Amino acid sequence: EVQLVQSGAEVKKPGESLKISCKGSGYSFTSYWIGWVRQMPGKGLEWMGIIYPGDSDTRYSPSFQGQVTISADKSISTAYLQWSSLKASDTAMYYCARPVYGDYAHFDYWGQGTLVTVSS
């Protein structure tokens, strides 16, 4: 069974750093892209970027380029999303998701989401 299991909720202060994770299982982790999607409170879905764990090829939405870093450790089948200096506006639910093929197709598997709250 394919599963994407994300790390738990986080509460951080502005300016702090953060790295959240997404562990894949039940499939060949290095053969599929993993994407990250933001959903701010009461708002819609936003595609942040995507990584191919097989060779770490990474692509970002222009809206998020330079704001976050996406990485992966294929030895432990885990993808990451990290911030070096959080802002209150980073408060959101973050989902990892696996496209059914390529880096642009629909996402057939989603993690449960990680809620990030940034508040002073």
Add this chain to the structure above:
Amino acid sequence: SYELTQPPSVSVSPGQTARITCSGDALPKQYAYWYQQKPGQAPVVVIYKDSERPSGIPERFSGSSSGTTVTLTISGVQAEDEADYYCQSGDISGTYRVVFGGGTKLTVL
């Protein structure tokens, strides 16, 4: 930037047909996908490649494409269909690999 435009809300009575549109300049050349998201849950794909329905999705869900607009149609709407619906596609240049529409809240009256 590249945008997909959806109506913010659609309301229908049970048993009626709901149509949710999504407009974007690249849609004649790029596939569209549709997700259903219920409160507190991750999205679930209900239509892929404009009109294909995944296994397990009820037949009342269908998709179509015409020019720069794609449409999700839910025939015989049921109370359980009340949710937010998002379209997904991308631009032709590849700069915006994946873009989501703003979402449509379907209310079953």
